[in-house]
Amino acid sequence: xxxxxxxxxxxxxxxxxxRIKAYRGEPLSDEEIAEAxxxxxxxxxxNLESLIKVLKKHQKTPEDKKAILQWSALxxxxxxxxxxLDIIFDGEQWRSEMYEHVIRNVGGFKFLGYVKSFDxxxxxKAACINKPAYLKSFYVEEFIFTKENTKxxxxxxxxxxxxxxxxxxxEYYERKVMDQTEDFxxxxxxxxxxxxxxxxKEVIRxxxxxLIEAGATWIQIDEPAATTxxxxxxxxxFVEAFNExxxxxxxxxxxxxxxxxxxxxxxxxxxxxxxxxxxxxxANRDSTQTGIDEVRIGYNELKFFEDNGYQGNxxxxxxxxxxxxxxxxxxxxxxxxxxxxIVGDPNRIFASTxxxxxxxxxxxxxxxxxxxxxxAELARKALW
Amino acid sequence: MIRCxxxxxxxxxxxxxxxxxAYDRNKASKEELEKAFQESTKKVIEAxxxxxxxxxxxxxxxxxxxxxxxxxNLEGVQAGGLARWFNNNTFYRRPIILGPLCRxxxxxxxxxxxxxxxxxxxxxxxxxxxxxxxxxSENKFYKSxxxxxxxxxxxxxxxxxxxxxxxxxxxxxxxxALVYNPFEEAIPKDTLTDIEEALRTSLKNVDIRCCLQTxxxxxxxxLPEALEFPVDDLGxxxxxxxxxxxxxxxxxxxxxxLGLIDxxxxxxEDEKGLLxxxxxxxxxxxxxxxxxxxxxxxxxLEFLPWERAEEKIRVMGxxxxxxxxxxx
Numbered sequence: 001x002x003x004x005x006x007x008x009x010x011x012x013x014x015x016x017x018x019r020i021k022a023y024r025g026e027p028l029s030d031e032e033i034a035e036a037x038x039x040x041x042x043x044x045x046x047n048l049e050s051l052i053k054v055l056k057k058h059q060k061t062p063e064d065k066k067a068i069l070q071w072s073a074l075x076x077x078x079x080x081x082x083x084x085l086d087i088i089f090d091g092e093q094w095r096s097e098m099y100e101h102v103i104r105n106v107g108g109f110k111f112l113g114y115v116k117s118f119d120x121x122x123x124x125k126a127a128c129i130n131k132p133a134y135l136k137s138f139y140v141e142e143f144i145f146t147k148e149n150t151k152x153x154x155x156x157x158x159x160x161x162x163x164x165x166x167x168x169x170x171e172y173y174e175r176k177v178m179d180q181t182e183d184f185x186x187x188x189x190x191x192x193x194x195x196x197x198x199x200x201k202e203v204i205r206x207x208x209x210x211l212i213e214a215g216a217t218w219i220q221i222d223e224p225a226a227t228t229x230x231x232x233x234x235x236x237x238f239v240e241a242f243n244e245x246x247x248x249x250x251x252x253x254x255x256x257x258x259x260x261x262x263x264x265x266x267x268x269x270x271x272x273x274x275x276x277x278x279x280x281x282x283a284n285r286d287s288t289q290t291g292i293d294e295v296r297i298g299y300n301e302l303k304f305f306e307d308n309g310y311q312g313n314x315x316x317x318x319x320x321x322x323x324x325x326x327x328x329x330x331x332x333x334x335x336x337x338x339x340x341x342i343v344g345d346p347n348r349i350f351a352s353t354x355x356x357x358x359x360x361x362x363x364x365x366x367x368x369x370x371x372x373x374x375x376a377e378l379a380r381k382a383l384w
Numbered sequence: 385m386i387r388c389x390x391x392x393x394x395x396x397x398x399x400x401x402x403x404x405x406a407y408d409r410n411k412a413s414k415e416e417l418e419k420a421f422q423e424s425t426k427k428v429i430e431a432x433x434x435x436x437x438x439x440x441x442x443x444x445x446x447x448x449x450x451x452x453x454x455x456x457n458l459e460g461v462q463a464g465g466l467a468r469w470f471n472n473n474t475f476y477r478r479p480i481i482l483g484p485l486c487r488x489x490x491x492x493x494x495x496x497x498x499x500x501x502x503x504x505x506x507x508x509x510x511x512x513x514x515x516x517x518x519x520x521s522e523n524k525f526y527k528s529x530x531x532x533x534x535x536x537x538x539x540x541x542x543x544x545x546x547x548x549x550x551x552x553x554x555x556x557x558x559x560x561a562l563v564y565n566p567f568e569e570a571i572p573k574d575t576l577t578d579i580e581e582a583l584r585t586s587l588k589n590v591d592i593r594c595c596l597q598t599x600x601x602x603x604x605x606x607l608p609e610a611l612e613f614p615v616d617d618l619g620x621x622x623x624x625x626x627x628x629x630x631x632x633x634x635x636x637x638x639x640x641x642l643g644l645i646d647x648x649x650x651x652x653e654d655e656k657g658l659l660x661x662x663x664x665x666x667x668x669x670x671x672x673x674x675x676x677x678x679x680x681x682x683x684x685l686e687f688l689p690w691e692r693a694e695e696k697i698r699v700m701g702x703x704x705x706x707x708x709x710x711x712x
Contacts, residue, residue: 112650112688112689112692113398113689113690113691114398114401114689115395115474115686115687115688115689116395116396116474116686116687117473117474117475118448118449118466118474118475118476118477119408119448120404120405120407120408121408122401122405123473125689127650127651166473167473169649169650169651170649170651171649171650171651174649174651175651178651178654178657179654179657182627182628182661183626183627183628184622184623184627184646184661185602185623185624185625185626185627188623188646188649225473228468228471228472228473229471229566230471230566230567231471231566231567231568232568234471234566
């Protein structure tokens with residue numbers, strides 16, 4: 001990037017009601033159709049009438065459903081462009097969710113049902129019951145569509161192997177090793193290693209290869225599970241998995257990790273090879289007063305990464321995705337300038353959201369992103 | 385004797401999950417939710433009875449996390465933000481200690497479906513142990529963690545007394561924090577002495593069998609000191625413990641709860657394999673006379689979908705019976 005503080009989002013954007021319902025084949029209310037029209041006009045979407053025609057159809061064909069995915073991806077692309085971001089994607093509109101989307105498109109897995117996350121929240125957890133098999137590409141078509149519909153720089157979010165494995169029951173490999181080992185603990189650890197490296201070899205690298213062939217130049221590996229197991233053994237496994245994933249490819253890679261233990265991650269960050277950027281969540285930990293000194297409590301952990309010798313760039317989380325609070329541009333500016341003070345080189349800072357915006361309404365997301373762009377501009381001016 | 389039981393929350397069956405999700409979205413009433421909890425509680429109790437478990441729990445389906453009933457019902461503490469539950473992809477609400485802990489009413493006996501529990505089998509109840517309660521809380525009131533631990537131990541003592549009066553025959557104190565040790569730090573001797581003392585406080589003047597159940601970590605971390613803890617049984621997570629090292633200790637004076645079923649894996653265990661491991665451990669830790677042994681899951685089965693947990697409970701029951709037959 002030839003300017004300071006390029007702006008980016010992390011990946012997901014909420015799916016509009018018209019996208020969800022129409023894709024499921026459910027009828028839409030007038031309000032939902034009106035919302036599609038309103039945002040369509042706001043974002044300058046062409047040929048809106050044909051979308052509305054599809055939305056109003058009672059019986060939707062598979063082609064209609066495909067068209068709906070493409071429409072909502074196009075909306076998301078224009079949304080990010082209109083907010084003024086430098087680096088974009090399609091808001092992951094083609095994906096049901098970061099975990100399910102991949103697992104459903106890969107061989108060797110079976111969903112077992114919902115397990116508790118917390119309170120009355122659950123997630124659908126799969127088991128690996130056979131060696132993972134690459135059946136078809138699961139990100140490439142979405143990427144090509146995005147590429148054809150924007151001139152902006154594209155960063156492709158890619159759910160990382162460590163997270164996929166950590167969120168999945170490991171039946172196939174545990175069955176394989178358990179009768180060969182006396183010690184359950186050791187057996188489980190071997191089984192996890194084998195699972196991860198098979199998944200990388202059989203599925204992850206083939207998909208990355210195809211993305212690169214299709215023209216992808218920047219892939220962001222999403223690893224929210226990275227510090228779930230903060231032991232040395234597990235963290236080394238995570239690092240090895242990342243390095244194996246990106247090894248030898250002619251492409252820019254970065255890592256996104258959020259709501260994690262950054263003291264732990266910082267110890268290992270400098271061992272990540274070919275990792276041009278760490279996209280980290282800080283705004284969620286920070287105060288909302290302006291200022292570039294002590295008030296910036298959320299950014300303390302940035303120092304750990306510097307102290308531990310990490311030399312790459314930061315996707316600096318300056319926008320909290322878990323509240324409707326609209327960060328004023330001045331707050332964004334001060335968060336960036338504070339980070340510059342810690343890191344020294346302003347070229348290493350990209351202005352980013354903490355995480356994907358999928359839990360926020362579009363109005364809120366738009367206002368947040370707009371202010372992020374304005375705040376980055378203020379920070380640039382402050383340094384001139 | 386060799387017996388068996390479960391060691392924590394059971395998974396909510398699918399139909400209950402659906403109602404809780406609907407309730408969360410204001411699409412089910414409180415009455416519908418309550419009814420669903422009762423139906424599912426019956427189901428998970430029946431599964432334990434069918435599998436031949438020797439002690440029965442109500443399933444703890446309502447518990448949002450191990451600490452929540454206390455966090456929500458004791459004075460001086462509030463449920464805070466979400467925090468990761470050890471090294472799992474699940475979360476609990478951190479208790480924030482804002483004032484002196486005070487117990488103004490009976491808590492666990494009140495939220496347990498005792499009316500649905502079988503009359504002809506002994507009941508078991510599960511509570512957070514003192515050290516774990518302290519480690520998982522944010523202390524904004526007491527001068528030290530030690531002081532908080534003893535305040536909680538007093539509360540626990542009152543609660544256990546009440547549970548004993550309510551008819552429970554077995555209390556498990558869940559103590560994952562004592563063995564969960566990702567950074568491989570040694571635990572100070574003084575801390576272990578304090579924990580022993582806090583357990584003594586928790587159990588003073590109560591006549592109920594008690595197990596200190598550890599999980600998510602290597603039990604050998606607290607050996608040999610744990611052998612002196614004032615509890616009847618010691619619970620060990622066999623999937624996290626160095627078994628070779630464990631076998632070097634003699635458990636002469638203690639019963640053990642062997643976490644032989646892996647609640648964090650959906651793979652249903654091979655019975656033969658489990659029997660082999662169990663026999664080897666029993667032989668090693670009881671060189672002269674066998675004490676009471678409980679076969680159990682290594683931690684809460686709620687990490688699994690209900691159907692898989694139920695299958696594992698059945699395997700556990702069978703393994704315990706085969707082991708019991710083989711013993712004098």
